[in-house]
Amino acid sequence: MKLTFSIRGVGALLVAAALLFAPLILAEQNYLLRVLITGITYAIAVYGLNIILGFTGQLSLAHGGFFGIGVYTMGLLTTDYDWSFWSALLAAIVLTTVVGFLAGLLALRTREAYFAIFTMALGLIIYMVISRWEDVTHAYSGVLGVKLPEDIGPLDFSEPATYYYLLLVFLAAAAYVTYTLRVSNVGRRLLAIRTSEDLASSIGINVGLNKQLAFTASAGFAGLGGALFASAEGFIGPNSSSIDLTFELLMFLLVGGVATVMGPIVGTLLVLMLFEAFQDFQAYRFILLGPVIIALVIYAPQGLIGRLNQLTFYWKRRRAAAQKTAAGAPEQNSPADPHDEKTEVR
Amino acid sequence: MTLFIQQFFNGLSLGGVYCLAAIGLTLVFGVLRIPNLAHGALYMVGAYLTYFFLTSAGVPYILAIALAALVLAGIGIGMERVVFHPLRNAPHTHHMIAAAGAMFFLHSLVQAIWGADFRRMESPITGRVEILGTQVSWQRVTIVITAVVVLIALTWFIKKTVHGQSIEAVEQDRVGASLVGINPNRVSMLTFGLAAALVAVAAGLVAPINLIYPTMGDVIMVKVFAIIILGGLGSIPGAIVGGFTLGLAEAMATTYVSAVAGEVIAFVVLILVLAIRPTGLLTKAVQR
Amino acid sequence: MSQKSRSTLRPLIALSTVSLLALTSCGNGGGDGEGGTITIGVTGPQSGGGALYGENVEAGIRLAIDELNEQGVTIDGEEYTVEMRALDDEYQPNAAATNAQRLVEQDDASVVFVPHAGGIHAAQEINTSRSEFLIGAYSSDRQIVERDNELTFMIPPTFASYSEPFIELFQDQGAERLGLLATASEYGQQWTTMMTQDWEGAGGEVLSNNNFDYGAVSDFASAVASALSEEPDVILVGGPSQTTALVIEEARDQGYEGGFMIMDQAKFEEMELFTDPENLNNSAGPKPVAEFDDPGTDELVERFAEEITEERPLTAETSLNFQAVALVVKAMEVAGTHEDPTAIREALPEAATEVDDVFRVSGFPDVVTDEGLLISDTLEGAHRDSEGNYEYFPVEIE
Incomplete structure (x- = not known):
């Protein structure tokens, strides 16, 4: 057990270090820094999606919409209403959380495919409202001049690197929440719901309440990501709430690995970098990327991080077995880790 | 009143197209339990294929x-x-992602073959006919008639032929069907083939009143999902009722409320129905 | 890492190879600035619903670059080859800005063409601060030059220019009731707002708004029918040419005999191919490119058919960008630099008078204003009369 954690820990540390030093390495590469900044805002939303899809097993297709609510709350409040960045950020989180809570009351009455399609419709309605409600959202004209955070002492957030570090703080918070969730009772309850709702309720878990909490929190993270995205871009338009975005977020999560701590950030940045690299194939890149997505789902459904966790788990078990047989102890299966293959591959 | 009658026929022909597209989707769901997100892309490919053969x-x-x-x-x-x-054997989330991958692939492929240009397909069916004091184009009449004919043929196929009955059997009871010797693999392929054929007919019919372009399927995809949810996933009569209902609702909402209302009504109805009845309107009790 | 279970490892290895590949290809930048290359950057839709539009814009830029290379480009006594580097942004503002920054940093582009208002706005957030580049803005929304962005020039005439002559034309014919049936995009929305104001200002009546998203509706008949039920004398339509043609056809089929005001996004020459041209009688829109009498018009029409496609005609999307590339490269020659966006921008007015005749196709700009507007004194609109003949009327760019 100890060994597993240390391997995972080293991996997480490596990613964290890479993220931490990225601005220094990319000194003159504003463009790559920009891709990272956008990527991190998406990744925060992907952490949200991870809670409801990864842990609880409910496929929400409304997350592009929740992201959009965050984007527009930040965008409209800091321009038309001249709020400060920080108060708008708070408002964006509160609003998406409330919308997520209310939407959850209705959406979570449905199950499986119905839930997915219900939330897809919800996402589409949010998009329609944003793209058509001209008086409030300016519809397709978009919103210009979204504020960056106000300076804090010597910190000037108009400097991309400074803003990047601010984003890292939020990202770390999202990852930390995911981590605590994974090792806490709440997380185990959610995983139990993912495995089987009937089973979960039979062992005394309040399925409805836990799903409601997961969905609400999940929407809040999407809103946070959206609000940070709006500020980073400066100009926003309705397609920051579109259904396409939902599918992108979903792809990020699947590539990285559902129900993992590092999956959302690794998946998001990896896919975004792949997209940038494939730009040379222009319009035809999806002839290649489409089958890649399909192959990923078929052959590596647990995602990159999920796969890595699995490998370290096997390795640990083999070593443990080897030690035990050496010591003459009877072979014995290790207790189910929440990440053991049975729950993971599901 | 003329306006109402005219919109009624517009809604009816649109409903016919929705129906044909939705039945395939609901069949696939009934048999394989897959919400096939690439259905809209198949519709688009169907339109291009019709265009290719015709032009x-x-x-x-x-x-x-x-x-x-x-x-x-x-x-x-x-x-x-x-x-x-x-x-x-994978969870439905994986199907949806894989289907999205297939959708991206088909978009790109079609754009590589036919280009991004809009294409107009001329139908040989031209002219208009007067029904109840309004002018309705023959193409629209053709759509409605073809839809009805195809629906009758489909019902006959499912109720009266061995292959059709095997589809229905699997839909009703997977395990039971395999116990009596129905090969689920064959049925899966049959269902997918049938669904694709139906959506191709829908696309071929609607192509002359609209344009053909690589993303044309996106519009219809979300609509047909709304329809099959309304009708209850896996229910063919539900898809028929849902298809015509939505076609008419869109036409009427556009006329009597606003154009935006016509665009969103599908989703609003969907949300309302699921909020009241989380399993859809006409879901069969046997399914679970 | 573990050496065992090769089969479980395989997808992982594949994935990490691809990602490594991705990172390396991201990392190495253009760098081939020496050897005399000028890169013109383009970010536009190459996939998705706007792909055709993006293709047309790129075609204009490519045709201009080929011609320029043939003629030879000399800056400060040194010979240069011009190259185009185009990236796909799927019509998304943030992708456009990212692409622009990439083009500037990795391909050393100092001018980036962006053919949609959202992308232009997003690029304007960074082009004078985080990076420096000149935006070739192809969008007829005047707002893009009203933001005091000193590194933007606006390629097409502002759409507001068409308002007055259009209204005059139809009100002279006695039209009073204006129906609204444009596409519900950014563009359609702004045209609608402007036209509503101006039409009412000129004493006319504006009927209910039946705008719908041309790209998101399977059947136009319902919206058209409800617009016609209010008996308009003239209807504002417009979106992509092809869908606009179908909307017009549907209205004619339903018995409408009044006029159409056509937003500048739709082009007569393209619409004629998608519907019986008679349906277009009694309507006003931008003048077809081939009808201009500028010195370079015929040659570009010919080259477009030969080198790009014969399936669709040359339109302003291609010709105006063609002109703009010639203008901006001339400005580099005048300024004596291809690297300093500010100097290039400042040289635009002078360059406008010096560009070779072959690049003058459809209302070449005579003046470049301080704001960045390109003003042509010879711009005209087209009126297709009830007999199907075109008449042209002057349009003053404002």
Whole structure:
């Protein structure tokens, strides 16, 4: 057990270090820094999606919409209403959380495919409202001049690197929440719901309440990501709430690995970098990327991080077995880790 | 009143198209439990195939649709084998992602072959007919008639032929069906082929009143999802009722409320229905 | 890492190879600035619903670059080859800005063409601060030059220019009731707002708004029918040419005999191919490119058919960008630099008078204003009368 954690820990540390030093390495590469900044805002939303899809097993297709609510709350409040960045950020989180809570009351009455399609419709309605409600959202004209955070002492957030570090703080918070969730009772309850709702309720878990909490929190993270995205871009338009975005977020999560701590950030940045690299194939890149997505789902459904966790788990078990047989102890299966293959591959 | 009658026929013809597109989707769901997100892309490919046979190969209109349906059925079966068969035991989230991958692929492929240009397909069916004091184009009349004919043929196929009955059997009870010797693999392929053929007919019919372009399927996809949810996933009568209802609702909302209302009504109705009845309107009790 | 279970490892290895590949290809930048290359950057839709539009814009830029290379480009006594580097942004503002920054940093582009208002706005957030580049803005929304962005020039005439002559034309014919049936995009929305104001200002009546998203509706008949039920004398339509043609056809089929005001996004020459041209009688829109009498018009029409496609005609999307590339490269020659966006921008007015005749196709700009507007004194609109003949009327860019 100890060994597993240390391997995972080293991996997480490596990613964290890479993220931490990225601005220094990319000194003159504003463009790559920009891709990272956008990527991190998406990744925060992907952490949200991870809670409801990864842990609880409910496929929400409304997350592009929740992201959009965050984007527009930040965008409209800091321009038309001249709020400060920080108060708008708070408002964006509160609003998406409330919308997520209310939407959850209705959406979570449905199950499986119905839930997915219900939330897809919800996402589409949010998009329609944003793209058509001209008086409030300016519809397709978009919103210009979204504020960056106000300076804090010597910190000037108009400097991309400074803003990047601010984003890292939020990202770390999202990852930390995911981590605590994974090792806490709440997380185990959610995983139990993912495995089987009937089973979960039979062992005394309040399925409805836990799903409601997961969905609400999940929407809040999407809103946070959206609000940070709006500020980073400066100009926003309705397609920051579109259904396409939902599918992108979903792809990020699947590539990285559902129900993992590092999956959302690794998946998001990896896919975004792949997209940038494939730009040379222009319009035809999806002839290649489409089958890649399909192959990923078929052959590596647990995602990159999920796969890595699995490998370290096997390795640990083999070593443990080897030690035990050496010591003459009877072979014995290790207790189910929440990440053991049975729950993971599901 | 003339306006109402005119919109009624507009809604009816749109409903016919929705129906044909939705039945395939609901069949696939009934048999395989897969919400196939690539259905809209299949619809788009169906339109291009019809266009190809009609314009480039010079085949008559109806035959062009039939050929397109045939080819698309092949593509549908291929998709079942390559994409969905390997995922048959995976959770539905994986199907949806894989289907999205297939959708991206088909978009790009079609754009690589035919380009991004809008294309106009001239139907040989021209002119208008006067019904109840309003002018309705023959193309729209054709759509409604063809839809009804195809629906009757489909019902006959499912109720009276061995292959059709095997589909219905699997839909009703998977385990039971395999116990009596029905090969679920064959049924899966059959269902996908049938679904693709139906959506090709829908596309071939609607192509002359709209344009053909690589993203044309996106619009219809969300609509047909709304329809099959309304009708209850897996229910063919539900898809028929839902299709015509939505076609008419869109036409009427556009006329009597606003154009935006016409665009969103599908989703609003969907949300309302699921909020009240989380399993859809006409869901059969046997399904679970 | 573990050496065992090769089969479980395989997808992982594949994935990490691809990602490594991705990172390396991201990392190495253009760098081939020496050897005399000028890169013109383009970010536009190459996939998705706007792909055709993006293709047309790129075609204009490519045709201009080929011609320029043939003629030879000399800056400060040194010979240069011009190159185009185009990236796909799927019509998304943030992708456009990212692409622009990439083009500037990795391909050393100092001018980036962006053919949609959202992308232009997003690029304007960074082009004078985080990076420096000149935006070739192809969008007829005047707002893009009203933001005091000193590194933007606006390629097409502002759409507001068409308002007055259009209204005059139809009100002279006695039209009073204006129906609204444009596409519900950014563009359609702004045209609608402007036209509503101006039409009412000129004493006319504006009927209910039946705008719908041309790209998101399977059947136009319902919206058209409800617009016609209010008996308009003239209807504002417009979106992509092809869908606009179908909307017009549907209205004619339903018995409408009044006029159409066509937003500048739709082009007569393209619409004629998608519907019986008679349906277009009694309507006003931008003048077809081939009808201009500028010195370079015929040659570009010919080259477009030969080198790009014969399936669709040359339109302003291609010709105006063609002109703009010639203008901006001339400005580099005048300024004596291809690297300093500010100097290039400042040289635009002078360059406008010096560009070779072959690049003058459809209302070449005579003046470049301080704001960045390109003003042509010879711009005209087209009126297709009830007999199907075109008449042209002057349009003053404002």
